[in-house]
Amino acid sequence: MTEWSDELKARLMAYCRIDALEEGEELLLQGLYEAAxxxxGQAGVSEPLAGTPRRAQYDLCVNYLVLDGYDRRDVTITGTIVSDNPMFRRMLNQLKLTEPAVSDSDT
Structure with a gap:
């Protein structure tokens, strides 16, 4: 897993449109990142190599999950119908379907 860094924190803050983190929110953001x-991984998508198009898709999915977790911290959601972003779902499915096979020599 990519190590937590100022660059990663800045990228997630930009994606989530967070101007400044309040006390304790960096740990929250880090926890949301690790959970994403x-x-x-549990969905069958391993972390791709940096600098690849597959990595860009992976990062967008992780960013989406972090933002979703950040925005929906309340125990209950009221008001509107809640469903997955269809673009996220398509990208996650594409990553799962194109997951590189692991040969016996790689294990």
Whole structure:
């Protein structure tokens, strides 16, 4: 997993449109990031190499999950119908369908 860094924090803050983190929110953002990466792994998508188009898609999915977790911190959601962003779902499915196979020599 990519290590937590100021660059990663800045990228997530920009994606989530956070101008400044309040006390304790950096740990929250870091926890949401780690949970998103874990979710992707459990969904069958491994972390791709940096600098690849596949990595860009992976990062967008992780960013989406972090923003979703950040925005929906309340126990209940009221008001509007809540569903996955269809673009996120398509991108996640594409990553799952194109997950590189692991050969016996790689294990």
């Amino acid at each position: 990466v874990s979710y992707m």
